[in-house]
Amino acid sequence: MIDLSGTDLSRSVRAREFYLGRQPILDRNGVLFGYELLFRNSPVGPANIDTELSATAAVIAHASQLGVEKVIGDGLGFVNVDEQALHSDIFGFLPREKVVLEIVETLQATPKVLARMADLASQGFQFALDDVRGDSSQLQAMLPMTQFVKLSMRGGDASALASLATRLKGDGKLLVAEKVETREEFGACLDLGFDYFQGYYFAKPVIMSGKKLSPSQLALMELMRLVVSDADNIDIERAIKRDASLAINLLRLVNTPAVGARQRIDSLSQAVTILGRRQLQRWLQIMLYAEPGKRSATQTPLLMLAATRGRLLELLAHKLRPAHRHVADIAFTVGIMSLMDTLFSIPMSELLTQIAVSDEVSEALVYRAGFFGELLKLAECIERIEDMEDAIMPALRELEMTTEELVELEMSAFEWSDNVVRYAI
Known part of the structure; x- marks a missing residue:
């Protein structure tokens, strides 16, 4: 032996x-x-x-x-x-x-x-x-x-x-x-x-022509628009309160260990104040995959995959460009949005006409181009390691990252996404 x-x-x-x-x-x-x-x-x-x-x-x-x-x-x-x-x-x-x-x-x-x-x-x-x-x-x-x-x-x-x-x-x-x-x-x-x-x-997205977002999804999108456009906290709270299930889900999510809040968050005003805009936007993006009106078991693997991608891209971006916090935030958004065409059964290019994103996010999502597109391609290669193994090492060399660093970030992303999914559905 x-x-x-x-x-x-x-x-x-x-x-x-x-x-x-x-x-x-x-x-x-x-x-x-x-x-x-x-x-x-x-x-x-x-x-x-x-x-x-x-x-x-x-x-x-x-x-x-x-x-x-x-x-x-x-x-x-x-x-x-x-x-x-x-x-x-x-x-x-x-x-x-x-x-x-x-x-x-x-x-x-x-x-x-x-x-x-x-x-x-x-x-x-x-x-x-x-x-x-x-x-x-x-x-x-x-x-x-x-x-x-x-x-x-x-x-x-x-x-x-x-x-x-x-x-x-x-x-x-x-x-x-x-x-x-x-x-x-x-x-x-x-x-x-x-x-x-x-x-x-x-x-894999199953594209359905002419499909529109549901009322609950549209409410989440409107909420994200308010958060991104620096609306007043009171306006954000009002928008959340219009949908009771949305408010309950948000409070459940923001109390997950993955958020890391030092105290229990019991009200929407606390959630908005304590989390800040960046964190609030993140949890709204995750909630799209656990839509209250459609909370079914079949969403679990897609939510898990999206959360893992988002976190892995965020950690990769932070590792590669530590001086730029906003870069990690953008990377998270690219990762979590990369499966929304599957979630909504709408082509990504059409979906991006309904969700306002920057050009660099759009380029990454539609063409896998630019810095964020390279990170997304690496994540996809890791997921499909049996078919795309040969592309991983060249990608790591391009990013000047070691396999040891990658595995550490993978383990962190897996653990984080598992925590999120436990609380999201």
Whole structure:
């Protein structure tokens, strides 16, 4: 067994450069169930890791030291393990009640592997089999210790997939559809009886021609206009009071730990005074994703993604241009607005005719151009790390940022957005 304990681990793993992707896994109602955590090693710089120690094990150990719980919040975290990771000591770092060990498709079901899986299962760990494409002796050998089976929606025969899904459901396994990219694919997987769905189908805009914002959304927009235009506090309070559910939601949100207020905020006048215009605008933007009249579970992943993007862009901007506070504020706005075309089912260019933004925000949202557009592209690459991994390192070099700095900011953004969503819906 590979020993990852002691000072050697601290020295070797800390030197490892990696970055982290987090892909949402949703249930049949569109509610966030968990995340697959995707660790990628930086291809540049010295590894400083003993050659027999797998990169997977080292990176997982490092990420666990930073705090996996911060990354996965209330859900489960699916973590890929190869053979070396399986036989290593990383499991002392992982919270067994929060982690599903995802067996990669290349791992052979040898007696040694099966014995190790049985041992870990007896300790309370759950297993998932990744990218299963057909029945096999390998699948049958691992199935008794497995709770989840992941089937890819890419490149397979539809009838064979349906047959395999039916058989696995009959064995009592929970099925996860991977690489679900469209709502049509999501619907097809629902019909096949899949339990969970991984992919960004929920973040793709479904454009509906002629759609207008709802009265509640228009009220929020008007409120944001008042905040941005430096209207008097009394006028802002009056606008909030016109919509009772808006007032209740705002008071709930501003008392979240993510705001960091030193005292409980009990009234709208307190909220307006204590928060200030910049913070008030931020929470109004977040509330668009948790609209009172439409508060449904399906909004949760979109709200989580938007809040994470907003916070990550804000932290990146603050790191890169620390002397300019307004730059971080603009970056947050770009991140949180980048999914509003999906939220409203309106093309971004049309949406921006209804929401007044600066030219640099518009350029970033429509064309991914300029400084803020570059930050947004980096965030999107991290989200889609499996398909866009090659673009991450060039982007970091362009921004003169290390992978270690990026991971720290990612962890902070994940933790912050998890806190926000808890209070927003």
